[in-house]
Amino acid sequence: MxxxxxxxxxxxxxxxxxxxxxxxxxxxxxxxxxxxxxxxxxxxxxxxxxxxxxxxxxxxxxxxxxxxxxxxxxxxxxQWEGAASPIAGPLADALAAQYGSIEAWHARFKGVAMMRGIGWAILSWDPVGKQFVNHFVADHELGQLNGLTTVLALDMWEHAFMVDYVPAEKAQYVDAFFANLNGSVVAQRFTAA
Ligand SMILES: [Fe+2]
Missing domain, CATH: 1.10.287 (Helix Hairpins)
Incomplete structure (x- = not known):
């Protein structure tokens, strides 16, 4: 194995x-x-x-x-290991620079997460274009973008939330995901990229 x-x-x-x-x-x-x-x-x-x-x-x-x-x-x-903390440092600065503010990025990312269908909402960093891409990956693989670094990954399969939430409460699950997010884990991925 x-x-x-x-x-x-x-x-x-x-x-x-x-x-x-x-x-x-x-x-x-x-x-x-x-x-x-x-x-x-x-x-x-x-x-x-x-x-x-x-x-x-x-x-x-x-x-x-x-x-x-x-x-x-x-x-x-x-992303849920350790204590919850906001996204800060260079990652927060870069998101604000590209999207106008971290709140504007968050709203856009949440929009991707709320798309219909099972899959993943992903924030990726493109080292070639030097920009972020918010994208949706159906299943686990359809829509993966080659050569990009995964910065944030949010599971939007129903199995990820159906014990705690019904489908109509999907937005509450997304909010819970972010409430528990250890921003430093995510920030480190960006710094490493
Ligand atoms: Fe999952």
Whole structure:
């Protein structure tokens, strides 16, 4: 087994129950498990790649879903580790410079999160264009932007909030996500990029 599930040291979360976290962590562990399964199956199928061509292609096709499911959840849960704090420092300055104010960025990002469909609202940094991109990733992989750094990742699958909120309360979940956000975790990703 190459990848093992990460452990997260959550602070005291507001508006996100322990049951919601437990259910969600279990799903995350499934993605890690299946990335390992894919790797093992590929090794097995490659022993006779001609005979196994169809199965090999299908297994290979699943990497994007499982891989991003693994990595995006790691981004997501890490944002709730430690004490909640606002986004500050160079990241806050850069967001304000691009969007007019941090509040204007937040409103735009929340708009992305509230889009219909299951997936992720992502704030990415493009090192080439030297700008942020707010984008929506359907499932875990459709709409990922190559070469960008994930700065903030918000899970908008229903499994992320349905223990605590009904779909009509999605905005409350988004608010809870931000209320618990450790801004320094997010700021460090931007600084590293
Ligand atoms: Fe999730």
């Amino acid at each position: 190459i990848y093992t599930p990460k452990q997260f040291a959550f602070g005291t979360l507001q508006g996100i129950s322990q049951k919601q976290l437990d259910v969600h962590i279990k799903l995350y562990e499934g993605y890690v498990k299946f990335i390992n399964v894919i790797e093992e199956q590929q090794k097995e199928l490659l022993k006779d790649s001609e005979k196994n061509a169809y199965a090999l292609a299908e297994v290979t096709r699943r990497i994007g879903f499982e891989w991003n499911g693994m990595r995006m959840h790691e981004h997501y849960f890490a």
